[in-house]
Amino acid sequence: MSDLSPEMRTFHLEEWKSLREEVATAVRETRDAERYVLVGCFAIWMWILREHERAYVLALVLPVIAAVLGAWRVKALDEAIGYLGGYLRNLETRLGDPDSGWERYFRGVDGENRRAHEVGRSARAFWIITIIGSVVVSVAVGITVWNSSERAPSSSAVYVLH
Numbered sequence: 665m666s667d668l669s670p671e672m673r674t675f676h677l678e679e680w681k682s683l684r685e686e687v688a689t690a691v692r693e694t695r696d697a698e699r700y701v702l703v704g705c706f707a708i709w710m711w712i713l714r715e716h717e718r719a720y721v722l723a724l725v726l727p728v729i730a731a732v733l734g735a736w737r738v739k740a741l742d743e744a745i746g747y748l749g750g751y752l753r754n755l756e757t758r759l760g761d762p763d764s765g766w767e768r769y770f771r772g773v774d775g776e777n778r779r780a781h782e783v784g785r786s787a788r789a790f791w792i793i794t795i796i797g798s799v800v801v802s803v804a805v806g807i808t809v810w811n812s813s814e815r816a817p818s819s820s821a822v823y824v825l826h
Contacts, residue, residue, distance in 0.1 A: 680755045694738045701734035724802040731798040735791035
């Protein structure tokens with residue numbers, strides 16, 4: 665056990681609980697960012713495909729910007745989670761057995777960060793695919809709208825003719 669006074673032990677236990685909640689909140693925020701970026705991209709693409717107006721083609725940069733900003737935000741959250749995890753490992757060592765605790769387990773026996781290998785790879789793959797996909801789909805939607813609006817008269821031109 666630790667050599668902490670009962671007051672300090674209570675303080676560190678409360679701090680540990682608070683930081684664990686902060687980690688859980690950050691993890692939820694990373695998942696929310698993934699979902700919101702995908703939904704936002706699809707909404708913009710569908711809106712532009714529905715409207716078929718060349719003027720809206722410039723809005724196709726928005727899904728790419730959203731994907732890049734989402735990836736950046738998630739990277740910042742992941743780094744913050746890593747810092748919190750390091751501090752929580754120190755707290756676990758001071759409050760209990762230095763070889764046990766969730767953060768110690770996550771770090772692994774050999775010091776390898778299991779989270780960085782398992783979750784980190786899938787998160788990086790998700791954002792790389794999302795960014796590349798948003799560029800490809802935005803270009804495809806732009807070409808489709810640009811070419812189709814050439815052939816069909818615009819709705820305002822049809823309205824004036826009637």
